Amino acid sequence: MKRKPVLRVSTKLLTPFILLFALYVQFHGDYGPGGGFQAGVIFASAFILYSLVFGLETAQRVLPAAIRRILLGSGVLIYAGTGIASILMGGNFLNYSVLAHDPLSGQHLGIMLIEFGVGTTVFAAMVIIFFTFAGQYRRGGPDGN
Amino acid sequence: MEINFLGHYNYWVVIFLMMTGFYVVIARPNLVKKLIGLNIFQISVFLLYISMGKVDGGSAPILAEGIKIFSNPLPHVLILTAIVVGVATTALGLALVVRIKEAYGTIEDDEIQAMEEEMEP
Amino acid sequence: MNIIDVVLLAMMVITALAVVRMRNLFAAVMLLGIFSLLSASLYALLDAVDVAFTEAAVGAGISTVLMLGTLALTGEREKKPHRPAWLPLVVVVVTGAALLYGTFDMPLYGDPNDPIHKHVADRYIERSGQEVGTPNIVTSVLASYRGFDTLGEVTVIFTAGVGVLALLGRGALSRRRRLNKEDDR
Numbered sequence: 332m333k334r335k336p337v338l339r340v341s342t343k344l345l346t347p348f349i350l351l352f353a354l355y356v357q358f359h360g361d362y363g364p365g366g367g368f369q370a371g372v373i374f375a376s377a378f379i380l381y382s383l384v385f386g387l388e389t390a391q392r393v394l395p396a397a398i399r400r401i402l403l404g405s406g407v408l409i410y411a412g413t414g415i416a417s418i419l420m421g422g423n424f425l426n427y428s429v430l431a432h433d434p435l436s437g438q439h440l441g442i443m444l445i446e447f448g449v450g451t452t453v454f455a456a457m458v459i460i461f462f463t464f465a466g467q468y469r470r471g472g473p474d475g476n
Numbered sequence: 477m478e479i480n481f482l483g484h485y486n487y488w489v490v491i492f493l494m495m496t497g498f499y500v501v502i503a504r505p506n507l508v509k510k511l512i513g514l515n516i517f518q519i520s521v522f523l524l525y526i527s528m529g530k531v532d533g534g535s536a537p538i539l540a541e542g543i544k545i546f547s548n549p550l551p552h553v554l555i556l557t558a559i560v561v562g563v564a565t566t567a568l569g570l571a572l573v574v575r576i577k578e579a580y581g582t583i584e585d586d587e588i589q590a591m592e593e594e595m596e597p
Numbered sequence: 598m599n600i601i602d603v604v605l606l607a608m609m610v611i612t613a614l615a616v617v618r619m620r621n622l623f624a625a626v627m628l629l630g631i632f633s634l635l636s637a638s639l640y641a642l643l644d645a646v647d648v649a650f651t652e653a654a655v656g657a658g659i660s661t662v663l664m665l666g667t668l669a670l671t672g673e674r675e676k677k678p679h680r681p682a683w684l685p686l687v688v689v690v691v692t693g694a695a696l697l698y699g700t701f702d703m704p705l706y707g708d709p710n711d712p713i714h715k716h717v718a719d720r721y722i723e724r725s726g727q728e729v730g731t732p733n734i735v736t737s738v739l740a741s742y743r744g745f746d747t748l749g750e751v752t753v754i755f756t757a758g759v760g761v762l763a764l765l766g767r768g769a770l771s772r773r774r775r776l777n778k779e780d781d782r
Contacts (some may be wrong), residue, residue, distance in 0.1 A: 356650075361731035363538065364646040366739065368560045372654045379662060396767075407755045410748055425744035435730040442731060442740040445747070452751050453560060456758035457659055460567040463765045464666035467574060483705035488697060489606045495693040496613040503685035506675040508622055508667060512629050516613055519636050519656065526645045531714060532707035536646045537734040539726050545709070547644035548718045549734040553743060556735065557750040559651045563660045564757035570667040571764040577671045584676050 335384075342384040349377040357450050358443070367446040371453025379461050387465050399459050406452025413444045486527050493520035507573045507583040511566060518562050525551040605639045623665070623673045630661040647735045 353374035360366030382390030414425040422429035427441020497520060500513025529551035537549035573583055580588050612632045619625040633656030640649035704711040721738050729737035739747055763769055 360736050361733055363733060364536075364650045364735075366556075366647070366736055368556060369647075369650050369654055372560070372651075372659055376654070376658055379659075400762075403755060403758050407748075407751055410751055414744070414748070425748070427741060434728075438729045438737075438741055439731070442729070442736065445740050445744065446736075449747065449751050452755050452758075456564060456754045459758045460564070460571075460663065460761050461659075461666070463761050464567075464570070464574070464663060464670075466767075467765055468666065468669050483708075484700050484703065486602065486606060486706060487700045487703060489610060491693055491696045491700065493609060493613050494696070495689045496610075496617060498692065499685055499689045500617055502688060503678065503680075503682060504675070505678050505680075506622070508664070508671060509625065509675055512616060512622075512625055512664070515629055515656075515660065516616065516632065519633060519652075522648070522652070523636055523639065526640050526643045526648060527706060528711070528713055529645065530643045530707050531709050534644055534709075536644045537722065538646075539732040539734065546722050546734065548714050549721055549738050550718050551713075552645045552648050552735050553738045553746075555645070555648050556651050556739065557747060559648070559655050561750050561753050561757075563655045563663075564754045566660055567663050568757045568760045568764075570663055571761045573667060574670050575764055583671050586679060 338384050342380055346377050346381055349380070350374060353377065357446065360446055361439070361442065367449030368453055370446075371450040372457055374450070374454045375457035375461070378458050382462070382465065387462065391462060394458065399455055399462070402451055402455035403459060406448045406450070406455065409448030409451065410445050413441055413448070417441065487524065490520050490524045490527065493523070505584045505586045507576065507585060508570075510585075511569050511573070514569075515562075515566060522555045522558065525555050599642065602639070602642060605635055605642070609635050609639070620675050620677075621673060622668055622675055625675075626661060626664040626668065629664070630657045633657040633660070647733075 353370045356365035357370035417426050420429045428434035428437045430440050431437040497513045497517030501510050529548035531547045534545040534547040537546045577583050616625050616628045637649045637652040725737045729741045731737045
C-alpha cells in the first residue's frame with residue numbers, strides 16, 4: 332500500500348471523524364437513533380479501515396492484543412456491574428432508579444453506563460474478529476502452515 | 477377466509493425472500509454460500525418483525541412535541557440487538573469454515589462427506 | 598401501499614435471486630451487502646430508524662468485510678452441485694406455501710388495532726417519558742425495561758469473540774501446528 336497516496340491521505344483525514352461520530356452516536360443515543368451497538372461497530376470500523384490501508388501490524392500496534400481482550404471482557408463487566416451496583420444501593424438487579432438521588436437522573440446514569448459497556452464489548456468483539464481473520468491471511472492462509 | 481392483497485403483500489415478499497435464503501442453505505454445497513443464504517434468511521426475518529411493528533400514519537418512536545402516533549418500538553429493540561448478535565454468530569460460522577478448509581482442503585460439503593466416508597474403515 | 602416500499606421490495610427480490618444464481622462468491626458477497634443496504638432503507642421507511650442505522654453499519658459494512666476476509670482464505674469459486682436440484686426446490690415450495698397459508702390469519706399490515714400494539718407497547722410509548730426520561734423510546738426499552746435481554750445479547754457477542762479467538766487465534770494456531778508435526782512423524 333505504499334503507492335496509494337489518495338487512500339492513505341483520505342484514511343488519515345477520515346479516521347478522527349469516524350471516531351468522533353462513533354462517540355456522538357454513543358452518547359446521543361438517548362435523544363436520537365443510536366446507542367452502544369451502533370457506536371461500537373462504527374468505532375471498530377475506523378480501526379478496520381486503518382488496518383486495511385496501513386497494514387495489520389500498524390493497527391495492532393495501536394491496539395495491542397492484551398488491551399483488546401481486556402476491553403472485550405470489561406464491557407460485559409461494566410454492564411453486569413451496573414446491575415450489581417443497583418442491588419447494593421437497595422434496588423433490584425438493573426433497576427437504575429436507585430443509582431442517583433432521584434429516579435430520572437438515576438435512569439439516565441444507568442442507561443449511559445450500560446450503553447458504554449455495550450459499546451465497549453461490541454467494539455472489542457468486532458476488532459478482535461476482524462484482526463483474527465486478517466491475521467490468518469498474513470500467515471499465508473490455511474495451506475501455508 | 478378472505479384474502480387481502482394490500483394488507484399482506486409485504487409479508488408475502490418476506491416469505492419469498494426467506495425461502496430464497498432457505499433454498500441456498502439446503503441446495504448449495506459450498507459452506508460460504510450456505511452462510512450467505514443464512515444471512516438472506518436472517519434479514520427477511522428481521523423485515524417480517526419490523527413490518528409487524530409499523531402503524532399507519534405513525535412515526536419513528538422518538539418522543540417529540542406534536543407527535544401522537546408512534547410505530548411499535550418493541551420489535552425495533554428485538555431486531556436491533558439481533559442484527560449485532562447475527563453478525564457475531566456469522567463471524568463464528570466463518571471461523572469454522574476457515575478451520576474446515578484447513579482440515580479438509582475444501583469447503584464443499586459433499587466432498588467433505590466423501591472424505592469422511594473414505595476415512596472410515 | 599407506498600410506491601417506494603414496492604420498489605425496494607422488488608429490488609430486494611431481484612438481488613436475492615441474483616445471489617442464488619451467482620457462482621462467483623465474491624459477487625455474491627457484494628450482492629449480499631447491497632441486499633442488506635436495501636433492507637436498511639426499508640427499515641427507515643418502516644419507522645425503525647435505529648434498526649436501519651444498525652443494519653447499514655453492521656450488515657452492509659462489517660459482515661461484508663468478514664465474508665471477503667473468509668473468501669481470501671477459502672477461494673471464491675463455487676463448484677457446481679452434483680445432487681439433484683428438485684428436492685430442495687420441493688422442500689422450499691412446500692415450506693413457503695405453509696407460511697403463506699399462515700399469513701392469511703395475520704392482522705393487516707399497518708393496522709393500529711393489531712394485537713401486537715395492544716400489549717406492552719402502548720405502555721412503553723405512554724409512560725417511558727415519565728419513567729425513564731429519554732426521548733428515544735427504543736433506547737429506554739433496550740436499556741431499562743428490557744435490560745436483562747440486552748445483558749444476554751452482550752454476553753452472546755462476548756462469547757462469539759472468544760469463540761473466534763479459540764478457533765483461529767494465536768494460541769489455537771500454535772497448538773494446531775504442533776499437532777500437525779506430530780501427525781507427520
